[in-house]
Amino acid sequence: MKLVHPDINMQLDFEDKAVCIWTIESPSLFLYYLTELQGQIIEGNDGNFVLSNDDKIISLKKEASLILSPLEIDYNDKKFISELFKEIKDIVQFGELYEKYVSVKSELVQLMERISECNDYPLQYSEEFELTSLLKLMKVEFDFQDTDYFERLLTFIQLSQRLLQKKLLIFVNLSSILSESQLVELEKIAKYEEIKILMVNSYQINYSFPYKWYIMDVDGSEIF
Known part of the structure; x- marks a missing residue:
């Protein structure tokens, strides 16, 4: 699966990885690309991001979800x-x-x-x-009162794939609130559920385990 944009030289290519980290250190570019993703995925507007799977273009709005605030995930969304x-x-x-x-x-x-x-x-x-x-x-809904945040997050990923058939979840600054062991577990769950996860960060975080990463520094230069 690939996510591309005409203004970006690099392709966000998951290859054999289920989780990728895209760091955008420039505040203006961070806002620009997130605003465009929001317009395409949440609001359904036309935009420049293109999502493809096996070289076939697929609908970004239909196949992806953008989670701007990971701590405010609505598990009982309509x-x-x-x-x-x-x-x-x-x-x-x-x-x-x-x-x-x-x-x-x-x-x-x-x-x-x-x-x-x-x-x-x-x-x-x-x-x-x-x-x-x-x-x-009977007001039937999901009950996660007795589970911690990471368990709820994993359940959200499972629900997104199993109930909504999502192929890509894009989280903003999620990696800043997860430990290394949790990120490793996240990769395992994403692979098992056959779903891709893109974590968009505003600053670079270095981990000891191998992961797929892309960086745009404060000057907009691309490192990949």
């Missing part, structure tokens, strides 16, 4: 919850829980009939409702 509900729906409809769901649904309809009989006003209600409606009523 996209995640929507795909989670679809997965739960398949589990219920095509598994041993289906009969239980039909029974609960029937009991809810009977409850509404009794409520209607006890009420002085004419009531209207639907006897047909999707499992999704029940999940929303």
Whole structure:
């Protein structure tokens, strides 16, 4: 997988690595490239970054996610919850829980009939409702209260690949809050999940383990 830009000579090429670190030491260039990535990935605007896989251009907005603030990741984003509900729906409809769901649904309809009989006003209600409606009523969402940040981060990566089918996650200054051992574990998880991770830093961090890195210094010179 490669991420390229016409103003950048180097190609952000993952080759056999799942995680790459791109350091942009110039504040103005750091802002410029992040703003362009934000426009293309989050806002869906046209831009100059091009993402390709096996020399085939793929949609940056569809295949990538940009996480500007790693500490404020929304694990219960609408996209995640929507795909989670679809997965739960398949589990219920095509598994041993289906009969239980039909029974609960029937009991809810009977409850509404009794409520209607006890009420002085004419009531209207639907006897047909999707499992999704029940999940929303129960406020079903992910629960990470008893896990530490790194565990939640790994889960976020898994959810991004398994539920949203993302191929690339771009984190801003994530490596500055992770230890070397955590970065090594991050590489393993990314390889296992078959997803690529690009960490964009505003300053260079040196590690003892081998990793794929690209640098743009304060003058805009490229080192790779």
